[in-house]
Amino acid sequence: MGPTQMAGRPLAGLGGDAPSCDPQAAPIVGGSARLQRQGQMLVYQCPEGQFPYPRPVRECRSNGRWSPLNPPGGRPLAKAECRGCPGPLEFDNGHFHPRQPRYNISQTLTFECFEGYTLRGPHNRTCLPNGKWSGGMAICDDGEGQCPDPGIPIGATKDGQHYRVEDRVRYRCGRGLVMFGSKERTCQESGAWSGTEPECRGDEMGGGGRGARGLEGGPQSGAGRQLHPPRAGPHD
Structure with a gap:
């Protein structure tokens, strides 16, 4: 009898006192799960280069339910999932490679600037x-602003291209991310x-939590905005 089958009933040798949790009620998207400690612990496994989010292990509680999935700064998730790192949505005044919507663990992004930056x-x-x-x-800056170019976090978009006193920039995170x-x-x-x-x-796909709510749409191709933004002109 496999470990998944074993978890749905009281455990032999424990007098039926140990809680019983159903592993089918706690799946992981993109990965697999296996039981340990006589069905009292569920361990998630992901393909190479990814990790279980928001946690790799869940415990069977006395009420017959698995411990909740509470990501940092977010509300509990219904399912765990295998993840890597988000990709850049925009990168001003230069380019990056490779271009992907998501990246596996140990992958490297390389940034380069256009001439003059x-x-x-x-x-x-x-x-x-x-x-x-x-x-x-990583920021490509020509040094012409009264403030330095503030850059764009990976996974975000930025509104505002002028960097004089009292100019403002605004950021939004891509879908599935929280700021x-x-x-x-x-x-x-x-x-x-x-x-x-x-x-x-990372947070629940399309979800909220503490911090700014993620942008529901937006490019996921990893191809960043690569512009020479003007420094002069009216404020944004």
Whole structure:
């Protein structure tokens, strides 16, 4: 009898006192699950290069239900899923490769700038086992703004292309991602941006939670916006 079949009934040798949870009630999208500890623990497994989100293990509780899936900053999920790292939606004044909607663990993104722009931040970023990218934002800047180019987090889009005092930029995360940090930032007289650098993290597909709600649509091809934005002209 396989482990999945064993989990749906009281366990022999435990006097029927141990809770019984149905593994069929706790699937993982894109992966598989196996029982451990005599059916009291469910362990998720994903294909190479992906990880179980939001957690790899669930425990059978006394009420006969599996422990909930609570992602950081989000509401409980109905199902676990196998994930990698999100891809860039936009990248100003340069290009990146390879272009994919999602990336597997250990894959590397390489950023390069157009002529006349200087790269701030890492040339390469690597997809980590927790679904985040190594290093900080890669930004191509020509140094003409009163504030430096604030960049675009991976998985986000940005509105606002002028970086003078009191100019603002606004960010939105792609579908299935939740924003942490400031979704709107203002160029200050000090030459620094208000707020904190935003970051888009995984959450329930199309769901909310703490932070800004993700953008429901938007490109998922990984091909970023590659423009030479003007620095002069009316405010956004």
